[in-house]
Amino acid sequence: MVTATAARERAWDAAAAVTDPELPMLTLADLGILRRVEIEDDGTAAVWITPTYSGCPALAEMRADVDRAVRAAGFDRVRVRTELSPPWTTDWITPRGRRKLAEHGVSPPGPAPRREPGPVPLTLLPTRTVPRCPRCGAQDTEELSRFGATSCKSLHRCRSCLEPFEHVKEI
Ligand SMILES: [Zn+2]
Structure with missing residues (x-):
């Protein structure tokens, strides 16, 4: 019997392995943008992600990729949702993600600038x-x-x- 926990882990692993359209050497797990995964009562896999750069045109592509990956892991119903608060910061990129960037000749980000309280800047x-x-x-x-x-x-x-x-x- 497949437990709810096992199902959630399967959906999580599938979503976590999706790569970023703009930084294809990094997975959503490397970027730290996969927030949580829940299996709802009707079997829907609900996946929450926090978009990276504001207004990033890659978001639609990323959502479609997550949807496809989780379906391929055996879920008929998938819902990808975005969580905007707290906003994503490059500080969430994992050490593994930073290492992969450097290995691909891309300089990883330094510490993120301190945010002013208030609305998320769009630029x-x-x-x-x-x-x-x-x-x-x-x-x-x-x-x-x-x-x-x-x-x-x-x-x-x-x-x-x-x-x-x-x-x-x-x-
Ligand atoms: Zn040099």
Whole structure:
């Protein structure tokens, strides 16, 4: 007999393994955006996620991916819900997630800026973090562009090894 706990774990594992559309080397578990999973009385798997960057166009894609993954794990009814409070911060990216970013040549975010109390800002506030080169570890890097391939990343170049690299912005 499948217990409710086992079913919940199965749904959790399926959702946790979904990768992020913008940072495909990271799973939802690595990003720390999977909040909770519950199996409702009618067997519906309800999954709560906290979206990453505000207004991120990848959210719809992510929801569809979670829905598909949980269905593939044997659930006929899936409901993906978003939880906006507390808002997601790059501080929730797990140590494993940070390691994977660096392994893929992407500089992981530094500590997130302190939030002012009040409504969640809809824009990405500039930060003063100077990221380290993920390839050679040099600290002498320059920002080439505030926006990399996606809005969650900025583009930098290492003055030591001269390689460009992306950095996940702190929010
Ligand atoms: Zn370098």
